[in-house]
Amino acid sequence: MTVPNQHHDMNQIEELLKNALRRQDAPPDFSEQVLARVAEHNSVPRVRHDTWWSIFIRPLVRWSAITATAISLVVGGIHYRNARRERAKGEAAKQQLMLALRIAGSKLQLAKAKVNEINATQVKKQSSSEQE
């Protein structure tokens, strides 16, 4: 088939489609039925599906909840700050104790070295006096 024929066919198909897919009238009572359904839909009382958070719609409950949350946050914050402060104090005390222990340990080492030195001197003196 030649290209002009193909183009002609396409035009024909498009014309056929436009004709076959032309708008059709809706059924005569269509509008009335839609309006009746709208009216029916509007007349049906809407069932309220209350959820747990719907209690907050009431202002008293809502403000009570906000106040309670704010107080909880403040108290919690203070408690957290105190706990942190106590923990910091404990850490400082621990560090001081560790330092004291390290100092005591080094002093003990020093004393032990002195004692050993004295003992060695005495042993040396004793052995030299025995030889004499």
Add this chain to the structure above:
Amino acid sequence: MAESALAEHPPGTGAGFADLVRRHRSMVFSIALHFLADRSAAEELAQDVFLQLHANLATMKSEDHVTFWLRKVTAHRCIDYKRHRTLPQVSLEEVAEPSAPAPAWDPILERRLRQVMASLPAKARLIMILRYQEDLGPEDIAEMLSIPVATVKSHLQRSLALLRQKVLRSVGGVTI
């Protein structure tokens, strides 16, 4: 040009809505009818679309917005309908070739065209309806169906080629 019902009547008033239904009913009904090929199902679907419009009337900004919205919702509802219910699908093999040249216009040819249309995939069929019933361009269709323009164009080309092959070529090159 018809004065906008939205301008004349505030959203939600019966008169404005009734006017919208009257002016757009054939468009909505025809999209559904050409897609579903079932008058009662198309009527029900079109009514559902208008009920949805009534519920969303307050969000409508202009007459053009209403038209765009109606086409879009109808198109999506058609696709949903197809997804949830199995439409009587016509396979291409079942579409018989005409044995004799057709005259300039006849109902048999139109029926045959509808058969081939019914055999198209849902999205391709919807694109053809929006293109040839509503005379929308590929860009408008792409925006409406939230798909790329290239996809719309390729669907259109494929569908037209198929229709040409099934409806015209088998006639033996005789001018219809």
